[in-house]
Amino acid sequence: DAMVIQNPRYQVTQFGKPVTLSCSQTLNHNVMYWYQQKSSQAPKLLFHYYDKDFNNEADTPDNFQSRRPNTSFCFLDIRSPGLGDAAMYLCATSEGHSYEQYFGPGTRLTVT
Amino acid sequence: AQRVTQPEKLLSVFKGAPVELKCNYSYSGSPELFWYVQYSRQRLQLLLRHISRESIKGFTADLNKGETSFHLKKPFAQEEDSAMYYCALYVYNQGGKLIFGQGTELSVKP
Structure with a gap:
Protein backbone atom coordinates (compact mmCIF):
# COMPACT_ATOMS: atom_id res chain seq x y z
CA ASP A 1 0.00 0.00 0.00
CA ALA A 2 1.24 3.45 -0.87
CA MET A 3 1.74 5.37 2.30
CA VAL A 4 3.51 7.91 4.47
CA ILE A 5 5.91 6.48 7.01
CA GLN A 6 7.37 8.25 10.01
CA ASN A 7 10.27 7.04 12.10
CA PRO A 8 10.59 6.72 14.94
CA ARG A 9 7.05 6.70 16.33
CA TYR A 10 8.34 7.81 19.71
CA GLN A 11 11.43 9.88 20.29
CA VAL A 12 12.91 11.02 23.58
CA THR A 13 15.60 13.66 23.57
CA GLN A 14 17.31 15.80 26.15
CA PHE A 15 16.89 19.51 26.51
CA GLY A 16 19.21 21.18 24.00
CA LYS A 17 20.26 17.96 22.25
CA PRO A 18 19.65 18.06 18.48
CA VAL A 19 17.11 15.60 17.16
CA THR A 20 15.99 14.54 13.69
CA LEU A 21 12.63 13.11 12.77
CA SER A 22 12.18 11.36 9.47
CA CYS A 23 9.37 10.93 6.98
CA SER A 24 9.24 8.86 3.84
CA GLN A 25 6.51 8.30 1.28
CA THR A 26 5.72 5.84 -1.46
CA LEU A 27 2.98 7.99 -3.02
CA ASN A 28 5.47 9.90 -5.20
CA HIS A 29 3.82 13.16 -4.19
CA ASN A 30 5.72 16.33 -4.89
CA VAL A 31 4.66 18.24 -1.76
CA MET A 32 5.67 17.24 1.76
CA TYR A 33 4.52 19.02 4.91
CA TRP A 34 5.54 19.06 8.56
CA TYR A 35 2.97 19.86 11.24
CA GLN A 36 3.41 20.28 14.98
CA GLN A 37 0.52 19.24 17.21
CA LYS A 38 0.70 19.97 20.90
CA SER A 39 -1.65 18.31 23.35
CA SER A 40 -5.32 19.20 22.72
CA GLN A 41 -4.34 21.71 20.04
CA ALA A 42 -4.77 21.94 16.31
CA PRO A 43 -2.09 20.60 13.98
CA LYS A 44 -0.01 23.63 13.00
CA LEU A 45 1.94 23.81 9.77
CA LEU A 46 5.66 24.42 10.30
CA PHE A 47 6.84 24.32 6.69
CA HIS A 48 6.51 22.43 3.46
CA TYR A 49 8.48 21.47 0.37
CA TYR A 50 7.08 21.83 -3.11
CA ASP A 51 9.53 19.62 -4.97
CA LYS A 52 12.84 21.11 -3.79
CA ASP A 53 11.42 24.52 -2.95
CA PHE A 54 11.27 25.11 0.79
CA ASN A 55 8.40 27.20 2.20
CA ASN A 56 8.68 28.24 5.81
CA GLU A 57 5.71 29.51 7.82
CA ALA A 58 6.34 33.00 9.18
CA ASP A 59 5.94 31.98 12.81
CA THR A 60 8.02 28.81 12.71
CA PRO A 61 10.95 29.19 15.13
CA ASP A 62 14.47 29.19 13.69
CA ASN A 63 15.16 26.19 15.88
CA PHE A 64 13.20 24.09 13.37
CA GLN A 65 14.70 23.20 10.03
CA SER A 66 14.01 20.71 7.31
CA ARG A 67 15.77 18.81 4.57
CA ARG A 68 14.42 16.99 1.57
CA PRO A 69 17.22 15.06 -0.13
CA ASN A 70 14.91 13.42 -2.66
CA THR A 71 11.23 13.01 -3.53
CA SER A 72 10.67 10.22 -1.05
CA PHE A 73 12.30 11.54 2.11
CA CYS A 74 11.93 14.60 4.28
CA PHE A 75 13.55 15.33 7.63
CA LEU A 76 12.66 17.64 10.49
CA ASP A 77 15.65 18.86 12.48
CA ILE A 78 15.25 20.52 15.85
CA ARG A 79 18.58 22.13 16.65
CA SER A 80 18.15 22.76 20.35
CA PRO A 81 14.92 21.27 21.65
CA GLY A 82 13.24 22.99 24.52
CA LEU A 83 10.57 21.62 26.82
CA GLY A 84 8.01 23.53 24.79
CA ASP A 85 8.88 21.53 21.68
CA ALA A 86 7.41 18.36 23.12
CA ALA A 87 4.59 17.49 20.73
CA MET A 88 3.34 15.14 18.06
CA TYR A 89 5.00 15.86 14.73
CA LEU A 90 2.98 14.94 11.67
CA CYS A 91 4.28 14.54 8.16
CA ALA A 92 1.89 14.79 5.24
CA THR A 93 2.08 14.70 1.47
CA SER A 94 -0.02 15.89 -1.43
CA GLU A 95 0.09 15.95 -5.19
CA GLY A 96 0.59 19.63 -5.86
CA HIS A 97 -0.75 22.11 -3.36
CA SER A 98 -3.94 20.45 -2.24
CA TYR A 99 -6.46 20.26 0.55
CA GLU A 100 -6.25 16.47 0.22
CA GLN A 101 -3.23 15.59 2.25
CA TYR A 102 -2.06 12.14 3.24
CA PHE A 103 -0.75 11.94 6.77
CA GLY A 104 1.75 9.71 8.45
CA PRO A 105 1.13 8.23 11.90
CA GLY A 106 3.20 10.92 13.60
CA THR A 107 6.24 10.95 15.86
CA ARG A 108 5.67 11.81 19.50
CA LEU A 109 8.63 13.80 20.78
CA THR A 110 9.39 13.99 24.48
CA VAL A 111 11.99 16.44 25.78
CA THR A 112 13.53 15.67 29.16
CA ALA B 1 -7.32 36.60 10.55
CA GLN B 2 -7.65 33.04 9.31
CA PHE B 14 -25.66 7.33 22.46
CA LYS B 15 -25.84 5.04 19.46
CA GLY B 16 -28.68 6.04 17.19
CA ALA B 17 -28.77 9.65 18.37
CA PRO B 18 -28.19 12.56 16.00
CA VAL B 19 -24.76 14.15 15.98
CA GLU B 20 -23.65 17.67 15.16
CA LEU B 21 -20.02 18.68 15.47
CA LYS B 22 -19.66 22.43 15.31
CA CYS B 23 -17.12 24.35 13.27
CA ASN B 24 -16.84 28.08 12.73
CA TYR B 25 -14.31 29.86 10.61
CA SER B 26 -12.87 33.29 10.03
CA TYR B 27 -11.58 34.04 6.54
CA SER B 28 -11.81 37.08 4.31
CA GLY B 29 -11.75 35.13 1.05
CA SER B 30 -14.05 32.51 -0.41
CA PRO B 31 -13.79 29.62 2.07
CA GLU B 32 -12.96 26.06 1.20
CA LEU B 33 -13.69 23.84 4.16
CA PHE B 34 -13.09 20.20 4.96
CA TRP B 35 -13.51 17.67 7.69
CA TYR B 36 -10.67 15.34 8.60
CA VAL B 37 -11.08 12.35 10.91
CA GLN B 38 -8.69 10.32 13.01
CA TYR B 39 -9.93 6.95 14.24
CA SER B 40 -8.20 5.27 17.17
CA ARG B 41 -4.66 4.15 16.23
CA GLN B 42 -5.13 5.37 12.67
CA ARG B 43 -3.79 8.35 10.82
CA LEU B 44 -5.53 11.61 10.08
CA GLN B 45 -7.53 11.34 6.85
CA LEU B 46 -9.88 13.42 4.77
CA LEU B 47 -13.55 12.73 5.51
CA LEU B 48 -15.40 15.16 3.32
CA ARG B 49 -15.24 18.51 1.53
CA HIS B 50 -17.87 21.16 1.23
CA ILE B 51 -17.60 21.47 -2.56
CA SER B 52 -18.76 17.98 -3.31
CA ARG B 53 -21.85 18.14 -1.06
CA GLU B 54 -21.49 14.41 -0.68
CA SER B 55 -22.40 12.15 2.20
CA ILE B 56 -19.55 10.05 3.51
CA LYS B 57 -20.31 7.35 6.07
CA GLY B 58 -23.64 9.08 6.61
CA PHE B 59 -22.01 12.42 7.47
CA THR B 60 -22.86 15.67 5.70
CA ALA B 61 -21.68 19.22 6.19
CA ASP B 62 -23.15 22.41 4.79
CA LEU B 63 -21.24 25.61 4.39
CA ASN B 64 -23.19 28.54 5.84
CA LYS B 65 -21.40 31.71 4.81
CA GLY B 66 -23.80 33.92 6.74
CA GLU B 67 -23.01 32.19 10.00
CA THR B 68 -19.43 31.34 8.93
CA SER B 69 -20.05 27.76 9.93
CA PHE B 70 -19.42 24.28 8.55
CA HIS B 71 -21.04 21.92 11.01
CA LEU B 72 -20.73 18.17 10.54
CA LYS B 73 -23.95 16.21 10.97
CA LYS B 74 -25.13 12.65 11.05
CA PRO B 75 -28.73 11.65 11.80
CA PHE B 76 -27.97 8.36 13.56
CA ALA B 77 -24.58 7.91 15.22
CA GLN B 78 -22.86 4.53 15.21
CA GLU B 79 -20.23 3.25 17.63
CA GLU B 80 -17.69 3.11 14.82
CA ASP B 81 -18.06 6.87 14.39
CA SER B 82 -16.13 7.37 17.62
CA ALA B 83 -13.03 9.34 16.60
CA MET B 84 -11.34 12.70 16.64
CA TYR B 85 -12.80 15.11 14.08
CA TYR B 86 -10.95 18.15 12.75
CA CYS B 87 -12.45 20.94 10.73
CA ALA B 88 -9.98 22.54 8.31
CA LEU B 89 -9.88 25.65 6.15
CA TYR B 90 -7.80 25.69 2.98
CA VAL B 91 -6.17 29.04 2.28
CA TYR B 92 -4.12 30.11 -0.69
CA ASN B 93 -1.01 31.39 1.08
CA GLN B 94 2.36 30.26 -0.25
CA GLY B 95 0.56 28.04 -2.69
CA GLY B 96 -1.96 26.64 -0.30
CA LYS B 97 -2.23 25.30 3.20
CA LEU B 98 -4.68 23.82 5.68
CA ILE B 99 -5.60 25.56 8.90
CA PHE B 100 -7.04 23.11 11.38
CA GLY B 101 -9.39 23.54 14.28
CA GLN B 102 -8.51 22.06 17.65
CA GLY B 103 -10.63 18.99 17.07
CA THR B 104 -13.67 17.44 18.69
CA GLU B 105 -13.58 13.98 20.15
CA LEU B 106 -16.79 12.14 19.36
CA SER B 107 -17.68 9.29 21.67
CA VAL B 108 -20.65 7.14 20.69
CA LYS B 109 -21.85 4.93 23.52
CA PRO B 110 -23.77 1.70 23.02
Missing part, protein backbone atom coordinates in the same frame (compact mmCIF):
# COMPACT_ATOMS: atom_id res chain seq x y z
CA ARG B 3 -9.00 30.85 12.02
CA VAL B 4 -11.03 27.69 12.59
CA THR B 5 -12.85 27.17 15.85
CA GLN B 6 -14.34 23.95 17.15
CA PRO B 7 -16.01 24.89 20.44
CA GLU B 8 -16.49 21.38 21.79
CA LYS B 9 -13.52 19.31 22.91
CA LEU B 10 -15.68 16.28 23.58
CA LEU B 11 -19.10 15.26 22.36
CA SER B 12 -20.67 12.17 23.83
CA VAL B 13 -23.85 10.65 22.41
Whole structure:
Protein backbone atom coordinates (compact mmCIF):
# COMPACT_ATOMS: atom_id res chain seq x y z
CA ASP A 1 0.00 0.00 0.00
CA ALA A 2 1.24 3.45 -0.87
CA MET A 3 1.74 5.37 2.30
CA VAL A 4 3.51 7.91 4.47
CA ILE A 5 5.91 6.48 7.01
CA GLN A 6 7.37 8.25 10.01
CA ASN A 7 10.27 7.04 12.10
CA PRO A 8 10.59 6.72 14.94
CA ARG A 9 7.05 6.70 16.33
CA TYR A 10 8.34 7.81 19.71
CA GLN A 11 11.43 9.88 20.29
CA VAL A 12 12.91 11.02 23.58
CA THR A 13 15.60 13.66 23.57
CA GLN A 14 17.31 15.80 26.15
CA PHE A 15 16.89 19.51 26.51
CA GLY A 16 19.21 21.18 24.00
CA LYS A 17 20.26 17.96 22.25
CA PRO A 18 19.65 18.06 18.48
CA VAL A 19 17.11 15.60 17.16
CA THR A 20 15.99 14.54 13.69
CA LEU A 21 12.63 13.11 12.77
CA SER A 22 12.18 11.36 9.47
CA CYS A 23 9.37 10.93 6.98
CA SER A 24 9.24 8.86 3.84
CA GLN A 25 6.51 8.30 1.28
CA THR A 26 5.72 5.84 -1.46
CA LEU A 27 2.98 7.99 -3.02
CA ASN A 28 5.47 9.90 -5.20
CA HIS A 29 3.82 13.16 -4.19
CA ASN A 30 5.72 16.33 -4.89
CA VAL A 31 4.66 18.24 -1.76
CA MET A 32 5.67 17.24 1.76
CA TYR A 33 4.52 19.02 4.91
CA TRP A 34 5.54 19.06 8.56
CA TYR A 35 2.97 19.86 11.24
CA GLN A 36 3.41 20.28 14.98
CA GLN A 37 0.52 19.24 17.21
CA LYS A 38 0.70 19.97 20.90
CA SER A 39 -1.65 18.31 23.35
CA SER A 40 -5.32 19.20 22.72
CA GLN A 41 -4.34 21.71 20.04
CA ALA A 42 -4.77 21.94 16.31
CA PRO A 43 -2.09 20.60 13.98
CA LYS A 44 -0.01 23.63 13.00
CA LEU A 45 1.94 23.81 9.77
CA LEU A 46 5.66 24.42 10.30
CA PHE A 47 6.84 24.32 6.69
CA HIS A 48 6.51 22.43 3.46
CA TYR A 49 8.48 21.47 0.37
CA TYR A 50 7.08 21.83 -3.11
CA ASP A 51 9.53 19.62 -4.97
CA LYS A 52 12.84 21.11 -3.79
CA ASP A 53 11.42 24.52 -2.95
CA PHE A 54 11.27 25.11 0.79
CA ASN A 55 8.40 27.20 2.20
CA ASN A 56 8.68 28.24 5.81
CA GLU A 57 5.71 29.51 7.82
CA ALA A 58 6.34 33.00 9.18
CA ASP A 59 5.94 31.98 12.81
CA THR A 60 8.02 28.81 12.71
CA PRO A 61 10.95 29.19 15.13
CA ASP A 62 14.47 29.19 13.69
CA ASN A 63 15.16 26.19 15.88
CA PHE A 64 13.20 24.09 13.37
CA GLN A 65 14.70 23.20 10.03
CA SER A 66 14.01 20.71 7.31
CA ARG A 67 15.77 18.81 4.57
CA ARG A 68 14.42 16.99 1.57
CA PRO A 69 17.22 15.06 -0.13
CA ASN A 70 14.91 13.42 -2.66
CA THR A 71 11.23 13.01 -3.53
CA SER A 72 10.67 10.22 -1.05
CA PHE A 73 12.30 11.54 2.11
CA CYS A 74 11.93 14.60 4.28
CA PHE A 75 13.55 15.33 7.63
CA LEU A 76 12.66 17.64 10.49
CA ASP A 77 15.65 18.86 12.48
CA ILE A 78 15.25 20.52 15.85
CA ARG A 79 18.58 22.13 16.65
CA SER A 80 18.15 22.76 20.35
CA PRO A 81 14.92 21.27 21.65
CA GLY A 82 13.24 22.99 24.52
CA LEU A 83 10.57 21.62 26.82
CA GLY A 84 8.01 23.53 24.79
CA ASP A 85 8.88 21.53 21.68
CA ALA A 86 7.41 18.36 23.12
CA ALA A 87 4.59 17.49 20.73
CA MET A 88 3.34 15.14 18.06
CA TYR A 89 5.00 15.86 14.73
CA LEU A 90 2.98 14.94 11.67
CA CYS A 91 4.28 14.54 8.16
CA ALA A 92 1.89 14.79 5.24
CA THR A 93 2.08 14.70 1.47
CA SER A 94 -0.02 15.89 -1.43
CA GLU A 95 0.09 15.95 -5.19
CA GLY A 96 0.59 19.63 -5.86
CA HIS A 97 -0.75 22.11 -3.36
CA SER A 98 -3.94 20.45 -2.24
CA TYR A 99 -6.46 20.26 0.55
CA GLU A 100 -6.25 16.47 0.22
CA GLN A 101 -3.23 15.59 2.25
CA TYR A 102 -2.06 12.14 3.24
CA PHE A 103 -0.75 11.94 6.77
CA GLY A 104 1.75 9.71 8.45
CA PRO A 105 1.13 8.23 11.90
CA GLY A 106 3.20 10.92 13.60
CA THR A 107 6.24 10.95 15.86
CA ARG A 108 5.67 11.81 19.50
CA LEU A 109 8.63 13.80 20.78
CA THR A 110 9.39 13.99 24.48
CA VAL A 111 11.99 16.44 25.78
CA THR A 112 13.53 15.67 29.16
CA ALA B 1 -7.32 36.60 10.55
CA GLN B 2 -7.65 33.04 9.31
CA ARG B 3 -9.00 30.85 12.02
CA VAL B 4 -11.03 27.69 12.59
CA THR B 5 -12.85 27.17 15.85
CA GLN B 6 -14.34 23.95 17.15
CA PRO B 7 -16.01 24.89 20.44
CA GLU B 8 -16.49 21.38 21.79
CA LYS B 9 -13.52 19.31 22.91
CA LEU B 10 -15.68 16.28 23.58
CA LEU B 11 -19.10 15.26 22.36
CA SER B 12 -20.67 12.17 23.83
CA VAL B 13 -23.85 10.65 22.41
CA PHE B 14 -25.66 7.33 22.46
CA LYS B 15 -25.84 5.04 19.46
CA GLY B 16 -28.68 6.04 17.19
CA ALA B 17 -28.77 9.65 18.37
CA PRO B 18 -28.19 12.56 16.00
CA VAL B 19 -24.76 14.15 15.98
CA GLU B 20 -23.65 17.67 15.16
CA LEU B 21 -20.02 18.68 15.47
CA LYS B 22 -19.66 22.43 15.31
CA CYS B 23 -17.12 24.35 13.27
CA ASN B 24 -16.84 28.08 12.73
CA TYR B 25 -14.31 29.86 10.61
CA SER B 26 -12.87 33.29 10.03
CA TYR B 27 -11.58 34.04 6.54
CA SER B 28 -11.81 37.08 4.31
CA GLY B 29 -11.75 35.13 1.05
CA SER B 30 -14.05 32.51 -0.41
CA PRO B 31 -13.79 29.62 2.07
CA GLU B 32 -12.96 26.06 1.20
CA LEU B 33 -13.69 23.84 4.16
CA PHE B 34 -13.09 20.20 4.96
CA TRP B 35 -13.51 17.67 7.69
CA TYR B 36 -10.67 15.34 8.60
CA VAL B 37 -11.08 12.35 10.91
CA GLN B 38 -8.69 10.32 13.01
CA TYR B 39 -9.93 6.95 14.24
CA SER B 40 -8.20 5.27 17.17
CA ARG B 41 -4.66 4.15 16.23
CA GLN B 42 -5.13 5.37 12.67
CA ARG B 43 -3.79 8.35 10.82
CA LEU B 44 -5.53 11.61 10.08
CA GLN B 45 -7.53 11.34 6.85
CA LEU B 46 -9.88 13.42 4.77
CA LEU B 47 -13.55 12.73 5.51
CA LEU B 48 -15.40 15.16 3.32
CA ARG B 49 -15.24 18.51 1.53
CA HIS B 50 -17.87 21.16 1.23
CA ILE B 51 -17.60 21.47 -2.56
CA SER B 52 -18.76 17.98 -3.31
CA ARG B 53 -21.85 18.14 -1.06
CA GLU B 54 -21.49 14.41 -0.68
CA SER B 55 -22.40 12.15 2.20
CA ILE B 56 -19.55 10.05 3.51
CA LYS B 57 -20.31 7.35 6.07
CA GLY B 58 -23.64 9.08 6.61
CA PHE B 59 -22.01 12.42 7.47
CA THR B 60 -22.86 15.67 5.70
CA ALA B 61 -21.68 19.22 6.19
CA ASP B 62 -23.15 22.41 4.79
CA LEU B 63 -21.24 25.61 4.39
CA ASN B 64 -23.19 28.54 5.84
CA LYS B 65 -21.40 31.71 4.81
CA GLY B 66 -23.80 33.92 6.74
CA GLU B 67 -23.01 32.19 10.00
CA THR B 68 -19.43 31.34 8.93
CA SER B 69 -20.05 27.76 9.93
CA PHE B 70 -19.42 24.28 8.55
CA HIS B 71 -21.04 21.92 11.01
CA LEU B 72 -20.73 18.17 10.54
CA LYS B 73 -23.95 16.21 10.97
CA LYS B 74 -25.13 12.65 11.05
CA PRO B 75 -28.73 11.65 11.80
CA PHE B 76 -27.97 8.36 13.56
CA ALA B 77 -24.58 7.91 15.22
CA GLN B 78 -22.86 4.53 15.21
CA GLU B 79 -20.23 3.25 17.63
CA GLU B 80 -17.69 3.11 14.82
CA ASP B 81 -18.06 6.87 14.39
CA SER B 82 -16.13 7.37 17.62
CA ALA B 83 -13.03 9.34 16.60
CA MET B 84 -11.34 12.70 16.64
CA TYR B 85 -12.80 15.11 14.08
CA TYR B 86 -10.95 18.15 12.75
CA CYS B 87 -12.45 20.94 10.73
CA ALA B 88 -9.98 22.54 8.31
CA LEU B 89 -9.88 25.65 6.15
CA TYR B 90 -7.80 25.69 2.98
CA VAL B 91 -6.17 29.04 2.28
CA TYR B 92 -4.12 30.11 -0.69
CA ASN B 93 -1.01 31.39 1.08
CA GLN B 94 2.36 30.26 -0.25
CA GLY B 95 0.56 28.04 -2.69
CA GLY B 96 -1.96 26.64 -0.30
CA LYS B 97 -2.23 25.30 3.20
CA LEU B 98 -4.68 23.82 5.68
CA ILE B 99 -5.60 25.56 8.90
CA PHE B 100 -7.04 23.11 11.38
CA GLY B 101 -9.39 23.54 14.28
CA GLN B 102 -8.51 22.06 17.65
CA GLY B 103 -10.63 18.99 17.07
CA THR B 104 -13.67 17.44 18.69
CA GLU B 105 -13.58 13.98 20.15
CA LEU B 106 -16.79 12.14 19.36
CA SER B 107 -17.68 9.29 21.67
CA VAL B 108 -20.65 7.14 20.69
CA LYS B 109 -21.85 4.93 23.52
CA PRO B 110 -23.77 1.70 23.02
